[in-house]
Amino acid sequence: MGITSTYAEHAKNTPNKIAIQTYNQKLNYLEWHEQVGKTAKWFHSLPSTNKTIGIYLPNGIPFLQLFAGASAAGWVAVPFDLKWKETELHNRINLSSPSLLITTQDMYQKLRKIYPNVMLWEDCLKKIKQECFTESGMIDGDLPFYMGFTSGSTGNPKAFIRSHTSWVESFQCNRVDLQIEEFDHVLIPGTMIHSHFLYGAISTLFLGGTVYVLEKFSPTQTLSFMHTYPISVVYLVPTMIEALLKEDDLIEKPVKMVSSGAKWEDDSKRRMRKKFPYLSLYELFGASELSFITVLTDQQHKQKPESVGKPCLNVDIQIRCSNQQLAKPNEIGKIYVKSNMMFMGYLHANHQTLQSIEDENGWITVHDMGYLDEDGYLYISGRENQMILYGGINIFPEEIETVLSSHKNVNMVAVVGIVDSYWGQMITAVVKGSASKKELRGLCRKKLASYKVPRKWYFVEEMPLMSSGKIDRVQIKEMIERKLVRL
Structure with missing residues (x-):
């Protein structure tokens, strides 16, 4: 099963339901399904040896359409950060070797300086609209679909690869751990180069909810969307939360906030509850390579405020001492994780092969240090590296x-x-x-x-x-x- 495999069902059962809403554009599920299908067919028509597409676009429907369409076609989508300097961008293009880079008119010349195969989104869209819509075939869940970047200990970028299955398995955590369903209206205020926000959008579309996307983060616009639309879930990182706290506003309706990227401080949570009296807080701990590891809910925070929560659905955690023996409760060691949500490996630029970091029994560590208490709650003590x-x-x-x-x-x-x-x-x-x-x-x-x-x-x-x-x-x-x- 692929990350877009439920779109046909949504188009059939709820064709007029809004799938994506932006400031000035919206698509229902029938329109979204057809656009993704036509985009996938266009990708099938392109000559390519490695089937890798680079996306250099701001937040919006074009970004999501290319990402989902490439995934449905069996391609690998590689989002590139608009904030990267030329050297950073050049390094990541060389590492990922996309067959094609897609961007807008105002960024075209910047890309053409460092990569020859660049195409304007407007030209792509004309060709996509000429395609006849046909239902996409089933995608093998083991196929790669997404490439992201993380820095190694040397500071050089590393490309990580994810399979469809790794995200489809994660989508079940939305239902079980985050209590997010198809009737939710989910606001994505952050840039989708950040996997937390990209995942939030794609998982909502898989489940059949409605996604609201801001082109870039603005605390004023975030709150405006929450007043204007029936927003029930917001994906955030702690920095955004601090920005919202500076606004003189009050949201008096139930809303769920899903935070990731750093520990959500107690004082910040307390102040947020004053501005959002009917707030539910969910704090995720994870990694690019591992996806979800733990989640801390409102009730759990009251019991274990210093922890990052308990393991998510179908996630196993071990704490190992330096001799690889299992640590005792409350004993600090290196955190190892095992689940079906883990990445495929790092991409070797020179020979385009994947390097897995799983041990012989399928466990992975990204060198975080911490401990499990006697109740199975995870605590982070620090990072073995200096990230x-x-x-x-x-x-x-x-x-x-x-x-x-x-x-x-x-x-x-x-x-x-x-x-x-x-x-x-x-x-x-x-x-x-x-x-x-x-x-x-x-x-x-x-x-x-x-x-x-x-x-x-x-x-x-x-x-x-x-x-x-x-x-x-x-x-x-x-x-x-x-x-x-x-x-």
């Missing part, structure tokens, strides 16, 4: 450090995440050298996406080192917190 969670986005400091180290007047640099009530973690750079903050910030803005540019800068005469000669990141954080470094 920073900034506004729900995973950022590896090594990527930023590589850019900063390229400046001739930087002798040594460390980038760390400092706890911040709004962003989750604030990206903070500590530099040894004579380069100025203005120079370094400009270098980062040139080489990195805006959200990766450090927000705080400190300069030191000597960088704290461990006995091994490596930078002592723990001591750096202590120095910042104790204000022992200069701005």
